[in-house]
Amino acid sequence: MSHRGPVRVADRHAFHTLIDARSPAEYALDHIPGAINCPVLDDDERRIVGTIYKQQGAFEARRVGGAMVAANLARHLQTQFADQPASWKPLVYCWRGGMRSGSMVTWLRLVGWDAQQLAGGYKAWRRHVIDRLAELAPQLPLRVICGPTGSAKTRVLQALAARGAQVLDLEACARHRGSVLGAWPGVEQPSQTAFETALLHALEPLDLQRTIYVEAESSKIGRLAVPQPLVQRLRASPCIEIAASVPARLDFLLRDYANLGDDPALLAHQLGLLKELHGKQVIARWQDWAAAGALAPLFAELVALHYDPLYARSQSTHLHQWATRLSLASDDLSAAGIDALAEQLLALG
Numbered sequence: 001m002s003h004r005g006p007v008r009v010a011d012r013h014a015f016h017t018l019i020d021a022r023s024p025a026e027y028a029l030d031h032i033p034g035a036i037n038c039p040v041l042d043d044d045e046r047r048i049v050g051t052i053y054k055q056q057g058a059f060e061a062r063r064v065g066g067a068m069v070a071a072n073l074a075r076h077l078q079t080q081f082a083d084q085p086a087s088w089k090p091l092v093y094c095w096r097g098g099m100r101s102g103s104m105v106t107w108l109r110l111v112g113w114d115a116q117q118l119a120g121g122y123k124a125w126r127r128h129v130i131d132r133l134a135e136l137a138p139q140l141p142l143r144v145i146c147g148p149t150g151s152a153k154t155r156v157l158q159a160l161a162a163r164g165a166q167v168l169d170l171e172a173c174a175r176h177r178g179s180v181l182g183a184w185p186g187v188e189q190p191s192q193t194a195f196e197t198a199l200l201h202a203l204e205p206l207d208l209q210r211t212i213y214v215e216a217e218s219s220k221i222g223r224l225a226v227p228q229p230l231v232q233r234l235r236a237s238p239c240i241e242i243a244a245s246v247p248a249r250l251d252f253l254l255r256d257y258a259n260l261g262d263d264p265a266l267l268a269h270q271l272g273l274l275k276e277l278h279g280k281q282v283i284a285r286w287q288d289w290a291a292a293g294a295l296a297p298l299f300a301e302l303v304a305l306h307y308d309p310l311y312a313r314s315q316s317t318h319l320h321q322w323a324t325r326l327s328l329a330s331d332d333l334s335a336a337g338i339d340a341l342a343e344q345l346l347a348l349g
Contacts, residue, residue, distance in 0.1 A: 006097060006119035009128040015091035015116070017084075021101045022094050022122065030193035032093070032125050033201045038076045040069045040100045069100075073107050081108075089114045097121035126193065129200050130227075136200075137229035139208050142168075144234055145345070146216040146315060146325065147242035149179060149307035150249030150299075152256070152333045152341075153215045156242065159342035160213050166206050168214040173198040176222035179307070181270055183222065185259045195224045213345070216319065235318050239325035240345060244333055246303065252333040253299045261293045278305065 009032075012018055018035040020027050023046045027037040041049060045068045053061035084090075090108060094100035097120045108115035118124065145153050154171055161167040175189050176182050183189075190198065206212055216239070219231050226234075244252075260267050268287040275283045282305070289298040316322045328344050330337055 006117040007091060008119055009124050012091055012118065015089050017088070017090040019090050019092045019101075019104065020094075020122075021092055021104050026095070026122075029191045030197055031122070033197065035093075036080070038080055038104070040072050040094075040104055041065065042072070045072075069103050073104060076104075077107070077111070084113065086112055087114075089116070091116050091118055093118035093121045093125070095121050096123050125197075129193075129196050132200055132204070133196065133227050134229045136203050136208075137227070137233045140168075140203070140206075140230075140233050140237075141208060141211050142214050142234060142237035143211050143345075144214055144216050144237050144239045144319065145242065146239050146319065146322075147244060148249070148303070148311040150253040150256075150303060150333075151242040151244045152252050152338050153242060155256070155333075155338045156341050156345070157213060157215055159338050160345060163342060163346060165342075165346060166210055166212045168199075168202060168206070168212055170199075170215060170217050170221060170226065173202060174221035174224045176224070178217055178221045180273055181257065181260060181267070181302075183270075185262070189222050189224055192224055196227060199227065199230070211349075216315070218314070218318070236320050238321050239315075239319050240348065241325050241327045242330060242341060243327045244330045248331050248333045248337070249303065250296070250299055253303070254295060257299070258295070260290075261295050264291045264293060274306065 007014075012032065018032055020031050020035040020037045021040045022031075022037070023039050023041060023043045024037060025043045027035075027039070031037070045065070049061050049065040049068070052064055081088075090113060092101040092104050092108070092115060094102075097118055101117050101121060105115045105117045120127070145156060147153050154169070154177070157167045157169055161169075171177055171182075173190075174195055175184050175187050177184070189195075214234060214237075217226060217234070219226050219228075267290040271283055271286045271290060282301075286298055286301065289295070319325075326348060328341055330341055332340070
């Protein structure tokens with residue numbers, strides 16, 4: 001490639017290394033998959049330069065910021081870039097494809113590397129993500145796996161993936177199980193933008209001529225919103241229901257959600273969020289069970305009074321092919337039972 005002109009998002013795979021020149025906080029919020037963070041200004045430096053710009057003007061901000069940029073570029077040249085061969089071709093981006101990535105590209109080219117700048121920077125990536133999700137979603141050959149809470153839908157998806165089936169795991173992208181008690185222990189959800197990046201990263205390698213299995217989800221998973229084109233496609237797609245017995249579901253929940261007993265105070269707080277739906281007396285009983293670590297009676301009432309009624313109302317409303325769904329009965333949600341469900345799903349085609 002020549003040194004003339006920046007490149008487009010679609011051309012990013014032609015480079016040896018993708019470099020995010022933004023600050024660590026910007027990178028942590030979201031970044032192009034595979035990019036490494038080599039900031040030209042760290043978070044504190046970026047804040048300092050911004051303050052100088054507001055108080056003293058552009059020249060003083062450039063003078064102070066230029067010294068910081070030079071020091072950071074020198075460090076990257078001595079460390080992360082030190083072993084790169086003369087043939088190395090990095091692609092660099094910042095927020096808009098402006099001065100931060102431009103300064104890095106200039107120095108890398110002075111060394112002799114064929115460095116180039118991503119046109120439009122991270123903002124161009126965001127537009128790419130939004131446009132590609134909107135383009136791909138209507139084409140997805142989805143089969144939606146339904147079932148009330150405790151039906152082991154996510155585990156069935158994992159068993160399908162282990163058998164070579166194509167799977168879109170929305171909860172894995174969102175790092176959340178989707179319900180009020182669905183937070184992953186010790187794991188924060190990503191930003192909305194990082195969630196959408198993860199969705200596109202999961203979708204782009206899939207073969208649109210083969211079935212893609214996905215779990216039925218609402219339009220929000222935890223605090224994250226599923227992009228509307230994907231919600232619409234999911235709701236319009238054929239459904240397969242896992243009709244597991246209540247005892248099997250409760251046994252599964254006690255295994256799969258056992259971590260909820262590790263922090264009774266947090267569990268009680270989360271249950272309190274349901275007070276408007278179930279009233280103070282019911283919530284107080286549930287919170288007492290949470291404090292005592294009595295998960296069996298707690299889960300039994302949550303299933304009977306909260307999750308199952310919610311499921312009954314929502315499926316026919318939100319899933320357009322609910323009336324013609326296929327159903328797979330199960331009294332066993334052990335590892336063997338989940339494997340058997342995955343085999344039955346694959347046999348349906």
